[in-house]
Amino acid sequence: MWFRRKTSKKPSRRPTIHPQPGTLAPDTMSRIQRVRLPVDLLTPGMRVVKLDRPWTEVPVLFQGFTIETPDQARILRQYCEWVLVEGDDEILSSALDKVALHKQRTSRPMSETRPLSKEIPRARKAWNNTQVFVEQVTRNIELGNDLNLQDARPIIRDCVESIKANASAMFWMSRIKSRDAYTAEHCLRVAIFTVAFARFLGMPDEDLEIAGMCGLLHDLGKLKVPPEILNKPGALSREEFAIMQQHTTFGYELLRADTTLDPIIRDVTRHHHERIDGSGYPQQLQEWQISRFARLVSIVDAFDAMTSDRCYRDGIPASDAIRILYQNRGRQFDTDMVEAFIRMVGIYPPGTLVELTTGEVALIVAVHPGKKLKPRVEVLLDTEKRAVTPRTIDLANPTPGEQSEITRPLPDGSFGISLQARIHQLVTDHRVYPS
Structure with a gap:
């Protein structure tokens, strides 16, 4: 567990520095420079002095620290979009050289190392193995058996490797949908799109597996919702909707029992229905309180929910779902992420x-x-x-x-x-x- 230490040091009287992303701000007291960096460009040796959210909203040990381990940088990538760091030219120059390229990351197609025709067989095998895992977890929850969620890691790893080779192969697999297996297949599709979206946003490869786990397990709590509510045709009553909303808490409680899981997975399970205008649930969090990964999964979750057939209604076309996401950017969903997601899936997603x-x-x-x-x-x-x-x-x-x-x-x-x-x-x- 991470513990925070309060400092007795008096606050600095120097004015707050708000440099533009990727630009240096001189520190008049020393030769050390400060720069606002995207979290994906953090490296060991950089001293983090400010976050894009209160320190109390991120599980780090100190309020201000020098990155010494990959784990410290990874946690910041899971919760934040940017941080203010300081260091000398030797430490910062490499990251600054990458800022311009990082800004262009969502304007280019994802790289491919294998053609679609050759990647499809591997993608289908990874898809089927993941589907079997989700079905087994579903049965274990129904029977009250213990869950071994660590078994998901090698399965998600296979999905990551397929997406890195050619994401469209998994996108094709995700369009094969069944009305009768919505919850299980929804978790699987959200996992696939979350991995692909994280890669499209430029996250390091080591983050993709955790992102996939977040997507795969985000709706686990729905398996604790009574079927007559989960699959009810038509509108839910106020009381039924309140029970449905509890699925985020149910999922959080299920995952909290597994201390081997990364904390961000529990965070996403609990907060993927929070909205940046504070209108979400279960805690009505504000924008700065919602982690980066939770905001990412919330977009993927909504897109798949809108475009999937349910036992009581047909899904809407992808183009309509994209329009709804775009209309709700800046209110329900992160603006930059929505626009990037639309660039990734296109007006006509792969497999159309x-x-x-x-x-x-x-x-x-x-x-x-x-x-x-x-x-x-x-x-x-x-x-x-x-x-x-x-x-x-x-x-x-x-x-x-x-x-x-x-x-x-x-x-x-x-x-x-x-x-x-x-x-x-x-x-x-x-x-x-x-x-």
Whole structure:
């Protein structure tokens, strides 16, 4: 456990320094310089002198300390967006050189080391293994058995490796949804999108596994909500809604029993329904009280909830969910994160079936954050809606003679094309022709 020590030192009379991100502010008392840095650029040797929130809202040992271990930097990355640090030129120069590139991180597509066609088989295996784990946890909670949540780590690690190789493969898997397994599949999809979003935001690789655990376990408490309330068609009564809201506390209590879990996982489970305008639950926290990871998961959670079919209603199109998130940025959701999330998923998320201006039918392979209407697509039907050998077109950078645009999204299964069938075909081809 972390304990905080109050200092007896008198407060400094020097004026508060508020430099712009990535800019130096001279310390007139010494040659040490101060700079406001994104938390993802923190390194050992930097002295942290100010946070973007009160010190009491972050589980650190001292109010002002020099980063000595990776764990200290990791905790700041989980709770904060930026910090004010001080150090000499040797310590700060490397981080300052990366600030401009860090600002551009969400304007570029995520890197890929494997093509989608080769990553799909591994993604499906990781997806299936994670689904089995969630189902087992569900049964153990229902039976009152002890939970071994550490078993999730190697499973999430496999998901992380797949996302690092080609995130679109997992995005494709996440679009295969079942009405009857919403809670379990919702946790799985939120885990996948949380890992991908954390990577898109530029978080270090060592943070991705914990981010995935936050996403996977965020709604664990719903398994303690009576099914007649959880799956009730229509609006909940005031009393029923109050019980539903308790799922964040139920989940927190379930996870609190496992002291081996990172504290941020419990924090996210408890606070992923808090809103930055103070209108959320269970504690009506203000913006500065909500951790970075909780704000991240809240966006992913809302997006998946809106776009998923439930036993009592159909999900809305991704484009409508994106519009709702955008309309509520700055009130319910973190503005910068919402805008970054939209750049990541695009107007037509990977796995969406679309028709092109040529009349051809294609699946979205990957989006371009700077060109949301011009993703990379895989053409499966020609202009006459006849099956063709799949070929990939980058609508943002078409080859001569292949200029086209998207005219409309299509329901999965249109013209006999389904995402699930295409995934099955790629997996089968991989078995016949292993890479």
